Amino acid sequence: MENKMESHISKKLVLGIETSCDETSAAIVRSDGTILSNLVLSQLSEHEAFGGVVPEIAARAHLDHLDRLIRGALEGAEVDFHDLSAVAATCGPGLIGGVMVGMMAGKAIASAHKLPFIAVNHLEGHVLTPRLTDKIEFPYLVLLVSGGHTQILVADGVGQYRRLGTTLDDALGECFDKSAKLMGLGYPGGPNLEKMADQCADGQAAIRRFPLPRPMLGREECDFSFSGLKTAVRNHVEKLPSGDLSPQDIADLAYAFQMTVGEILKDRCARSIEEFFRIYPQSSHFAAKPAKLVVCGGVAANKHIRDVLQGLTKTAKMDFIAPPLELCSDNGAMIAWVGVEKLALGELDGLDVAARPRWPLDPNAEKKIGAGVKA
Numbered sequence: 001m002e003n004k005m006e007s008h009i010s011k012k013l014v015l016g017i018e019t020s021c022d023e024t025s026a027a028i029v030r031s032d033g034t035i036l037s038n039l040v041l042s043q044l045s046e047h048e049a050f051g052g053v054v055p056e057i058a059a060r061a062h063l064d065h066l067d068r069l070i071r072g073a074l075e076g077a078e079v080d081f082h083d084l085s086a087v088a089a090t091c092g093p094g095l096i097g098g099v100m101v102g103m104m105a106g107k108a109i110a111s112a113h114k115l116p117f118i119a120v121n122h123l124e125g126h127v128l129t130p131r132l133t134d135k136i137e138f139p140y141l142v143l144l145v146s147g148g149h150t151q152i153l154v155a156d157g158v159g160q161y162r163r164l165g166t167t168l169d170d171a172l173g174e175c176f177d178k179s180a181k182l183m184g185l186g187y188p189g190g191p192n193l194e195k196m197a198d199q200c201a202d203g204q205a206a207i208r209r210f211p212l213p214r215p216m217l218g219r220e221e222c223d224f225s226f227s228g229l230k231t232a233v234r235n236h237v238e239k240l241p242s243g244d245l246s247p248q249d250i251a252d253l254a255y256a257f258q259m260t261v262g263e264i265l266k267d268r269c270a271r272s273i274e275e276f277f278r279i280y281p282q283s284s285h286f287a288a289k290p291a292k293l294v295v296c297g298g299v300a301a302n303k304h305i306r307d308v309l310q311g312l313t314k315t316a317k318m319d320f321i322a323p324p325l326e327l328c329s330d331n332g333a334m335i336a337w338v339g340v341e342k343l344a345l346g347e348l349d350g351l352d353v354a355a356r357p358r359w360p361l362d363p364n365a366e367k368k369i370g371a372g373v374k375a
Ligand code: KG4
Pocket: 021, 145, 146, 147, 148, 149, 172, 173, 174, 176, 177, 188, 189, 190, 191, 194, 297, 298, 299, 300, 301, 302, 303, 328, 329, 330
C-alpha cells in the first residue's frame, strides 16, 4: 500500500517558470526530484552592449521566448499540459516587468488547464535547490550569493527561514560585475573575472601589488559589505597608467579581488556557523548527522569560493553542499522544485496572487539601512 502511494506521489509533475532577471527558463520536475527538462535561455547578448541588465529589454525578451521554452520543456519531458499536477512561477523578487511575464503565463496555463498555481519566491528556489539535487533534510545553513542578493540564512523548513546576515550595500555578484567592468571585462563580470584570476602567474605578488580592504571582517553580526571593495578596485585602476589595462594588470587585480572575497566569505560564514550551532547545538538530537552548509546563487559557480567554503566546513566538521553549476544560476527547475515542495504541503495560491518586486525570505529579519531590496 505504502509503495503504491509512493509511486503515485512520485508521478506528480510540476512546470516551473523563471523570468525574474535575464534568464528565461521553463522546466518540468517530477516530485521524486527527477528533472525531466530544464530549458534556460540566457539574454546575455541582448544586454552585453549596455554592460548590465536593462529591465525593459529583459521583459520584452521573456515575452518573445517564454511560450516556445514552455513548449520545449513539455516536449523534452515527453509530456503534455494534462500530465501536469501544478504550475509554479516566480512571482518575485526581481525585475517586475519580467516577473509579470512569467507569472501571467503561469496563471494562464493553470487557468486553461484547471491546474493549481504556486507563486514562488525566486530566492526560495535557490535555497531549496540542494533538497532537489542532494535530498538534504532541514535544518541547514545557506549562503545565498547572487547578482541581486547576498544573505546567510538558516533554513528550518519550507517557507521557514531565519536571516542571520545580509549585505548592507552591494550584492556579491554585483560587486563582481562592477569590479570586472572597472577592469574592462565584459558582462557578466563574475565568470570573466574568475577566468582572468586563473591567468595570474604570481598570486603573492598580485596581492602585494593590489592590497584590498576586507569590510566587516571580525564583526559580531553576520552581515556583509562589498561597496568599499569595489571602490578600492576603482582606485587601483585609476592609479594605473591610462588606457587599457595590460592582461597582467587585469589578471593580478582579478586574483587579488577573488582572494579578498574568499577571506571575507570565510570570516562571515565562520561567524554564521557559530550562530547556527547556537540555534541548533551540536549536542542536540540532530547532531547525529553532520550539520550542513549550502552555497547557492549564481556566484556559487566560483571555484575559489567553493574551495574556501569546503575548507571551512571541513574544519567545522560540517557537510558542504554546492549544487551543480547549471543549477546555481537562475533556472526553471529550482522554481518547479519549490512547486513540488509546496504542492506536497498543500500550499497553493489563488490566481489573484500579486507579483512582489520585494519579497524577503525572512519577513521578521531586522531592516538594514542600505540593503533595500537585497535584504
Ligand atoms: O543567481 P544568478 O544567476 O542571478 C541572480 O538572481 O542574480 O546570479 C548571477 C550573478 C552575476 O552577478 C554573475 O556575475 C555571478 O552570479 N556569477 C559569478 C560566477 N558565475 C556567475 N560570480 C563569480 N564567479 C563566477 N564564476
